[in-house]
Amino acid sequence: MKQPIVPFFISHRGCPHKCVFCDQVKIAGAVGEFPTGTEILAKIASYRDSGRCRSVGVAFYGGTFTALSPAVQEGLLKPLQPLVASGEVGSIRVSTRPDAIDLQTVQFLREMGVKTVELGVQSMADDVLDLAGRGHTSADVARASRMLREAGLALGAQLMPGLPGDTSEKAMDSLARVIALQPDFLRIYPTLVIAGTKLADFYEIGSYRPLSIGTAVLLCKAMLHRAWKAAIPVIRMGLQPTAELETAGTVLAGPYHPAFRHLVEAELCFDLLRRMTSGMRRGSSVEIICAPSRISAVIGHKRGNVARLGQIYGLTVKNVRGDPALSPFEFSVERGGDRLHGDMIRDLEYG
């Protein structure tokens, strides 16, 4: 059974920087003081009770954990130690910047039972990092990633296509360079213009244009496919919808969609379906068989894939059904007695 994660948002705390796109308060919806040891333990207990599970994971999201003062880091991690020892907390995850990692920090995290460190990489193009006001370089990412991996910690990397100065080529190159660092997982967040940020000022004066939703979906489709090929899980695409983020006036512009990943996966499914059905006569009726978890992406957002197969190729989709024997990347298309087989990883190619 998957371990439930108990999240703690530390927001902008610990971060001495002000990246042009960042307003952690609006993105993570968190303000206020750090949780006390008592509050941390109470929240974990309530998750364990409600989930009826022996063991949970703990994640400190947002901010720059390892740039917090040592006393604050200890204040957050020390209360967890008895639970780590007893196995009631099975994993601890923190997020930080690449330049806030050094050997001493890595040693401290290991001693405190931290298993996973997520690095805000955002881009591997130094000019993009510079324009975003990140204050670190791609060399910092490579160095920090190596240190974390050598220490046996799991490595996560966050990427933000669509930053000022970014292009599709640079975003794909950034992904390739991050994949070469062998992260255990990725998160991909297309850049949004959040009110109150420097990026919002750039947008207002016309010096920054965000990706459109269509362009972001196409780019992220190629990125997700590349990650699939490298067998690296992408555990999130697009910011998680929160009340704060969905409040009018928070996202000023950019490719925000509450079901962004669904749009991307539906496009990948459509590309494979288009390829598989390209030789079929107009007017044919087909049944599509895929992994049960893929049914909604195969059908598409608001049944868009089924509609497009009809409108563009004249095909009627009689049924989409799940087959647990198929991997999430494989489909079969049946027409009459014929059955075609396709695989998104094997059969699709994006430059």
Ligand code: SF4
């Ligand atoms: S380093 Fe992270 S928390 Fe700090 S300003 Fe940049 S994005 Fe925000």
